[in-house]
Amino acid sequence: MRKLLSLLIVPLVAAATLVSVGAPAAAHPAKPFPARIALPNGFTPEGLTIGRGTTVFVGSILDGAVWRGDLRTGRGSVLIPGTPGTDKAGLKLDPQGRLWTADFSGGGASVYDADTGTRLAHYQFTDVPGSYVNDLVITQRAVYFTDSARQVLYVVPLGPGGRLPAPTAFRVLQLSGPAATPDVYHNGIVALPDGDLLVAQMLTGQLVRVDPRTGGSRLVDLGGYSVERADGLVLRGRTLYVIRNLTNVIAVVRLNAGYTAGVVQREITGPQLRSPATGDLLGSALYVVNGRFDVESTPSTDYDIVRLPA
Template identity: 45%
Template sequence: MAPPQSSPVRHISRRRLLTTSAATAGALLVGSSAATASATGDTWPDVIPLPNGFRPEGITIGGGPYAYLGSLGDGSIYRADLRTGQGGIISAGPGTPSVGLKLDDRGRLFVAARGQGARVVDARTGGIIASYTLTTKTPTFANDVFLTPSAAWFTDSFQPALYALPLGRDGRLPDPDEAVTVTLSGDWTQAPGEAVNANGITRTPDGKALLVVQSGAGGLHRVDPRTGATKLVDLGDAAPLTNGDGLLLLGRRLYVVQNRQNAIDVFKLAADGRSGIFEGRLTDADFDVPTTVAAHRNRLYLPNARFTTTPTPDTTYAIVSVKR
């Protein structure tokens, strides 16, 4: 395999790139509510409608009870109030897709933009703060993103690589030419052409490596962020994670969305992420090809991408919540 490409910021500590801060981890779990009855969100809606024709894929939730979703159609960003189900477009799309996205503790949305690389959106104003070309190789499909305090990591479903946007200690965004490419090797075998390979991404429980699901092959890989060397995670007798999509790690529990199976498989991982035990499968009658997952309090929230339904301007979409 070709060695990882270099960049002016390649010297930055990969340990620091991976370590998740308390603010980042806490954003998944901590919210605010004045009413005791809604402390666990039990009175909140189970299904939250999205605009007709929106075509959601990614979802992210910050410290407050708000979910942010990107459109595969025009790239618009929608914000939904988890308490009421109400919401609206906060950022008009540039006409190109928004796929996976994550919100940081500075109110910035890091968006995987399929063939257009990545962009960063101000969640308060909706303005685009920065845009990045992650690779000049084709085809390319920036699919999902995971944040650490020092980097935003992106998967590419069409190339055997991960991309990192290193962040300054004060959260400073990198210059356009400072994206780092890490080529995947080891157990990774790239399916050719436009088969969906790398998809969802998170970290291992101990924070020393990354976890990436390979959708078509159905494997979960532990990735060394310094070298790109991968090792298949030993999940025992669990069925392959075919159509594996979004990943969510809470403590040592990993939630893996399997989109066309309308299911979430749940694993208890070893601290180093090298192995895991299958704990069960979550399903819901309202699932219609869910793609990604975010957590707020005792609930998981997933957008229905409805990939088996031909999209039209009138096609309905929704977020579905399930208890975890």
């Protein structure tokens, strides 16, 4: 995933002659994580999440396949085979080792065993044509999903210990305020420390705070900066990474203490970004999956994950 990977080969031959007999051998430096990880050609990725250790999961918006790989080695394979008509957008791993997916044009969400790929549950939120269940965030009490075509959030409550509810035990939260504006294309979503949710409006270039109890919302003041084409959101502390797909820009926003306003500290860009869809953090690195939404997807189109300094 990172084209920042330069292998430094230190000449050791001369130094070795200075080591006295019997001295302990110098430890080999750890091999750097790859700067770029290739996904299967034609995979058409959209969602990415990092699980336990260095495990990464990527979902396909083409046929719903899920690829599981290792960020340390760069190797991986398909965990959940693709099936036409089961396209997946966002995905997240919960503390119980379950992989949740937003089933995009299918109008619902699925839950899988992240080790075996076995489907554990499915929630059918809507059968309204043109609905797009796009992204999700997992909290201690519920899982929240955005719909890019409707001014609602879908809420799946969790039982004690994260127990999965019955297939019909979800609710549709009607949004109000700026989050209820038509045609804004709600996309990425993260949870704030105070319990509110932060949602990206991809077409208007705005961020909105949503009260998960009432659906009420208000705009986050970015000082006039537009996050147009905002796709995935990644939050660590008060630093928000806004991944803007077709602009090939990742805006790094420092939010205020109340999470009501933010200042763009820098923009990450470069040729390694090819319509990035979303990402996740591991240590000091931000891993981003390139959706390549500006090209037609064919069986030979190449896709990848790239590693960037956070």
